[in-house]
Amino acid sequence: MEPKADKLTFFELVYAIVRLVPKGRVTTYGAIANSLGAKGSSRMVGWAMNASHSVKPLVPAQRVVNRNGMLTGKHHFGGSNLMQKLLESEGVIVINDKVVDFDKIFWDPAKELKP
DNA sequence: GAGGTGACTGCGA
DNA sequence: CTCGCAGCCACCT
Numbered sequence: 001m002e003p004k005a006d007k008l009t010f011f012e013l014v015y016a017i018v019r020l021v022p023k024g025r026v027t028t029y030g031a032i033a034n035s036l037g038a039k040g041s042s043r044m045v046g047w048a049m050n051a052s053h054s055v056k057p058l059v060p061a062q063r064v065v066n067r068n069g070m071l072t073g074k075h076h077f078g079g080s081n082l083m084q085k086l087l088e089s090e091g092v093i094v095i096n097d098k099v100v101d102f103d104k105i106f107w108d109p110a111k112e113l114k115p
Numbered sequence: 116g117a118g119g120t121g122a123c124t125g126c127g128a
Numbered sequence: 129c130t131c132g133c134a135g136c137c138a139c140c141t
Binding site: 117118119120121123124125126127128 | 131132133135136137138139140141
């Protein structure tokens with residue numbers, strides 16, 4: 001099924017933010033939700049990622065991790081270490097399914113996109 | 116039409 | 129300190 005483009009849904013907004021994440025940087029579900037004005041709806045951000053596989057262009061969901069910097073969604077990338085590999089390919093160090101120096105490479109859309 | 120789920124987060128005990 | 133619970137909105141059965 002294909003989502004209607006009649007009106008922008010929460011998903012579309014989430015995809016836009018994730019695609020804006022610079023290479024070598026990561027963000028969190030809460031940060032995205034916060035930038036969208038739905039800081040309480042962090043779950044929806046994750047749900048949007050679930051559909052990211054059906055969205056084009058592909059959304060770099062690997063850059064989106066939980067508040068702890070842990071790759072909670074790596075299982076949805078094929079059940080393998082693909083997500084970690086992608087992050088490492090971009091220069092992000094990942095150990096034990098967790099992003100190293102997460103605080104340093106953390107990219108806050110609400111802050112970066114803020115005028 | 117109604118109920119349940121979910122790649123999360125924040126707060127309480 | 130750690131563990132548990134409730135809240136948020138959209139999609140699926």
